[in-house]
Amino acid sequence: MSKGERKKLIIGLAFISPWLLGFFIFYIYPFIASIYYSFTVYHIISPPEFIGLRNYVDLITRDPLFIISIKNTLYYAGISLPLGILMGIIIALLLNTRVKGMAFYRTIFFLPVVVPFAAHAILWKWILNPRYGIINYLIGLLGVKHPPGWFQVAGWAKPGLIIMALWASGQAIIIYLAGMQDIPKTLFEVADLDGANWFQKIKNITLPMISNVILFNLVMGLIQAFQFFTQPFIISKGTGRPMDSMLMYNLYLYKQAFKFFNMGYACAMAWLLFVAIILITLFVFKTSKNWVFYGGE
């Protein structure tokens, strides 16, 4: 390394040094500690006691709540993500028709995103109140005799959470819309000359051209859905009830760590989650080669 290069390296490292220091304190150390804790019984008051793989074995073989929390999370992610993508694209497509009052619509669709999670959860617990909520009143007007019990019955709690998530998906809408506005107009003009209809243009131009944006939103959505916590926590007052229907993976992890102080057990859960996120993200990126179009890059 020449003298000039070394000087550049030192200056570069100096600029990133606050982050670099933080990286060791807040990521590297906790990473190592958390792997270690996951092989121990640790209740904070006494030092961790090494037990090998027992936490992992216990989780997988004899903890029904662990399995339930995985099922709940997969149910939530598996339905809210595709629905969110579909709805986001449809709304962005509609906005992209250059309707009048664009600024107004954009604000309306985005506003739910800035509602704090706590307010979001409380608001929807009221709107979806089985007896006095406005949604069930409207459903009743349609002639439905027994409207859903939403957050009070096991079968309807997750659909309720999914509706809440869809309401707050404005961020994805904005990103899709920006992606659509980036598409060169000439593509559509050529398609018009060829006599393509609206649907063909969407299928053959718009969707392929925003496929990288869909991938971005999908990956971000996956990471968020797997860490879903605040809304089910608030709505179920930290329990995950009724019948553990809102016991999301992270809610269960939180309970293990900060209610029962099973820190080792919770760390094992955290690592399984991390591995799952990495594997699923890799899988999405691998398969994305078949459907994401990187034109001209």
Place this chain on the structure above:
Amino acid sequence: MPLTRKKKETINRVSAAVVLIILAAAFGFPFFWMIITSIKPTEEVFIYPPKIIPKVLHMVNYVEAATMIPYFRYLWNTVYIAIVWTSGIIFCSTLTAYGFSRLKWKGRDIFFYIMLATMMVPFQVILIPLFVMYSKIHWVGTFKPLTWPGFLGFSGAFYIFLMRQFFMTLPKDLEDAAKIDGCNEFQVFLRIMLPLVKPGLAAVVLFCFVAVWNDFLEPLVYINSQDKYTLALGIYNFAAARFSSWPRLMASAIQISLPVIIVFFFVQKTFIQGITLTGIKG
């Protein structure tokens, strides 16, 4: 008779507008209902069929929501955390982003990718060791875990990335000219570059502010006395204790949402720009 292209386009446009109006009504309705409920007397929300317009305006709900919990105490706690944490993130993210964008040095890109990778780490993986660490140095029960780590870029990868995007748009000639005038790297950063990325700073401040306002898990874990609650934690405890005084709860929900919504209306452009910058160019 086949429709002309023009007519077809008009039909498409009108139908798109109709669907949009319906969707917008559906998205806006919860806000409307939140406001309507917040101005009703408690008895009136349990009437069937529900009344759209309340008989009398029961504005006292807002007063009660702000006095039944120490609202202003919680507001100050939240604002305090937001100010310190955001200052920290501004300090760290501008320096780091500058080092990742305007300077060329060996290994820069490797560090940059490592920084990006930290965004993938679920918070729960690091939460427990951090909790243990903070309890050992007696930070649990104070605001410190929620504020000071910002100066070292804790959970700041997104902001560093965002600032880097802004720094990259600046022309190279600027720093060359400044260097000829005898500025060193740090002076170039502070005097020339930083003033030019004000829109980026605005976006970072905004996102930090919203993140602190939204944060629930961290205060839940680190704060254990009521006088240190943030707004999110405060309203949760209020709600958990009395999940039936809906008008007051709605007034409360409005009171904690309003600061963010007002800010959003003032700087909508910055918001949207920040989001699209990360989504598209990411």
